[in-house]
Amino acid sequence: ELKVEQNPLFLSMQEGKNYTIYCNYSTTSDRLYWYRQDPGKSLESLFVLLSNGAVKQEGRLMASLDTKARLSTLHITAAVHDLSATYFCAVDSSLGTYKYIFGTGTRLKVLA
Amino acid sequence: GAGVSQSPSNKVTEKGKDVELRCDPISGHTALYWYRQSLGQGLEFLIYFQGNSAPDKSGLPSDRFSAERTGGSVSTLTIQRTQQEDSAVYLCASSPAVGRGLGSYEQYFGPGTRLTVT
Numbered sequence: 001e002l003k004v005e006q007n008p009l010f011l012s013m014q015e016g017k018n019y020t021i022y023c024n025y026s027t028t029s030d031r032l033y034w035y036r037q038d039p040g041k042s043l044e045s046l047f048v049l050l051s052n053g054a055v056k057q058e059g060r061l062m063a064s065l066d067t068k069a070r071l072s073t074l075h076i077t078a079a080v081h082d083l084s085a086t087y088f089c090a091v092d093s094s095l096g097t098y099k100y101i102f103g104t105g106t107r108l109k110v111l112a
Numbered sequence: 113g114a115g116v117s118q119s120p121s122n123k124v125t126e127k128g129k130d131v132e133l134r135c136d137p138i139s140g141h142t143a144l145y146w147y148r149q150s151l152g153q154g155l156e157f158l159i160y161f162q163g164n165s166a167p168d169k170s171g172l173p174s175d176r177f178s179a180e181r182t183g184g185s186v187s188t189l190t191i192q193r194t195q196q197e198d199s200a201v202y203l204c205a206s207s208p209a210v211g212r213g214l215g216s217y218e219q220y221f222g223p224g225t226r227l228t229v230t
Contacts, residue, residue, distance in 0.1 A: 031217070033218065033219070035221075041223075042203060042221045042222060042223045042224050043155075043203070043205075043221040044221075045218055045219070045220070048218050088154065088155065090155075090219075092217070098143070098160060098162070098167075098168070098210035098217075099145075099157050099160055099168050099170075099171070100145070100157065100219065101157065102147075102154050102155040102157075103154060104153075104154045105153075105154045
């Protein structure tokens with residue numbers, strides 16, 4: 001069964017600092033997504049990573065995918081308060097059906 | 113254009129009652145997904161549709177849960193004889209397609225229905 005784990009689960013960081021969120025998954029997949037969720041809101045798509053070595057950047061966020069290591073990272077550069085949210089990764093199960101398994105989420109709080 | 117919409121936005125019901133949750137996907141999206149999110153938790157997959165058929169119902173928690181999709185568009189998730197543990201936010205998402213091709217098959221989420229069972 002496909003399992004998706006994120007760490008850390010909670011992250012409190014100062015503005016201006018850098019940090020990385022990790023997403024590990026247990027079985028083969030070459031398609032990984034990152035989403036953002038603000039409190040009380042729905043999910044907003046951030047990145048779609050479709051192949052090994054894929055790297056996407058938007059503002060202070062950069063996501064990468066290593067399918068051989070079954071690992072994706074979401075790197076935050078010079079954090080600002082507006083980045084405070086919960087971040088989820090999701091993996092296409094690629095096991096005969098097309099359901100997506102979501103990670104546990106990383107709750108990020110950026111302190112001014 | 114219009115995004116994914118869900119109704120009602122909030123539903124409070126008494127234990128034992130049946131509820132129906134509705135999802136209107138983005139026009140033309142063939143894939144539709146239902147998830148459940150309990151307070152402070154991640155997303156739990158319930159079911160997905162490809163067109164009107166549901167190839168994977170493995171996430172439905174019990175036989176009290178059912179879902180259907182008609183006309184390749186609107187979907188309803190029905191929970192019979194609701195229990196307090198059914199309280200959660202139910203999220204619907206749609207995607208242009210499913211497959212293993214070059215498309216991203218990105219999911220677009222609705223605002224959710226917050227269900228409270230008293």
